[in-house]
Amino acid sequence: MLNSMQLTRAADYAVRVMIHLAGLPPGARASRADLAAIAECPEQFLSKVLQSLTHSGLVISHRGNTGGFELPTIHRNASMLEVIEALEGPVRLNVCLGAEDCTHQSGCPARNVWADAQRAMTDILRNASICELARKAERPELVAPLR
Amino acid sequence: MLNSMQLTRAADYAVRVMIHLAGLPPGARASRADLAAIAECPEQFLSKVLQSLTHSGLVISHRGNTGGFELPTIHRNASMLEVIEALEGPVRLNVCLGAEDCTHQSGCPARNVWADAQRAMTDILRNASICELARKAERPELVAPLR
Numbered sequence: 001m002l003n004s005m006q007l008t009r010a011a012d013y014a015v016r017v018m019i020h021l022a023g024l025p026p027g028a029r030a031s032r033a034d035l036a037a038i039a040e041c042p043e044q045f046l047s048k049v050l051q052s053l054t055h056s057g058l059v060i061s062h063r064g065n066t067g068g069f070e071l072p073t074i075h076r077n078a079s080m081l082e083v084i085e086a087l088e089g090p091v092r093l094n095v096c097l098g099a100e101d102c103t104h105q106s107g108c109p110a111r112n113v114w115a116d117a118q119r120a121m122t123d124i125l126r127n128a129s130i131c132e133l134a135r136k137a138e139r140p141e142l143v144a145p146l147r
Numbered sequence: 148m149l150n151s152m153q154l155t156r157a158a159d160y161a162v163r164v165m166i167h168l169a170g171l172p173p174g175a176r177a178s179r180a181d182l183a184a185i186a187e188c189p190e191q192f193l194s195k196v197l198q199s200l201t202h203s204g205l206v207i208s209h210r211g212n213t214g215g216f217e218l219p220t221i222h223r224n225a226s227m228l229e230v231i232e233a234l235e236g237p238v239r240l241n242v243c244l245g246a247e248d249c250t251h252q253s254g255c256p257a258r259n260v261w262a263d264a265q266r267a268m269t270d271i272l273r274n275a276s277i278c279e280l281a282r283k284a285e286r287p288e289l290v291a292p293l294r
Binding site: 004005006007008009011012015016019040080084087088089091092093094095096104108109110113114116117118120121122123124125128133134136137 | 150151152153154155156158159162163166187227231234235238239240241242243251255256257260261263264265267268269270271272275280281283284
């Protein structure tokens with residue numbers, strides 16, 4: 001079951017796939033089987049993730065013998081937020097943030113707090129570039145211990 | 148369906164119930180029916196929310212004719228984060244943040260980003276006191292338009 005305010009497994013796999021693709025030389029392709037092994041994800045489940053990424057244009061799918069998945073140059077600087085939203089749609093910490101205004105008769109003073117919390121979280125995900133994370137993946141010494 | 152990274156309806160109702168109780172004079176009680184009307188929540192669903200709040204000690208339940216739900220003085224300064232976690236357990240933006248360390252063979256450079264995003268979000272929810280929100284609910288002119 002998905003916990004409250006928790007990323008789906010699909011979006012987590014998508015981020016890992018994108019980081020791997022961003023670490024390949026420009027134009028290089030990876031097979032679905034390779035991506036499944038790297039993301040430690042069942043291949044059938046990864047198909048759906050790759051479908052969403054392809055559908056959003058973040059990833060290009062090539063068919064045939066030399067086929068595979070490629071990160072187009074224009075998306076090498078995609079952010080973690082873009083990858084998540086490609087899978088899940090716009091991040092909304094609370095349903096009320098999707099509405100024009102608070103729909104409760106009495107209004108709700110918590111709505112501004114939800115908006116602030118969402119902004120603080122999405123700002124960090126928007127500033128995290130997949131390409132930069134791929135560089136860190138190649139050089140684990142750049143990854144600080146979890147604070 | 149619960150969206151990725153979205154608060155459950157139960158936790159949303161819990162926050163609204165707590166804000167209402169914090170706006171009552173100390174020692175005052177509210178009935179389940181009143182709370183359901185104020186939170187705009189089906190009474191049966193609210194029962195479960197009130198059970199969780201009572202179980203966590205954030206709310207006291209009194210039985211009988213003069214019964215009802217009360218916010219004990221020591222919890223008037225509860226934060227939105229405490230209310231959410233009373234319903235949902237610890238906030239974990241990604242499952243990996245519950246583990247001691249990244250469990251993937253290759254490590255994962257995204258984990259620190261998840262940790263930063265979670266911290267940014269929970270800091271805001273931790274600093275939002277229910278009591279302060281109740282004061283704003285009484286004086287809507289204090290609530291800034293959604294930024």
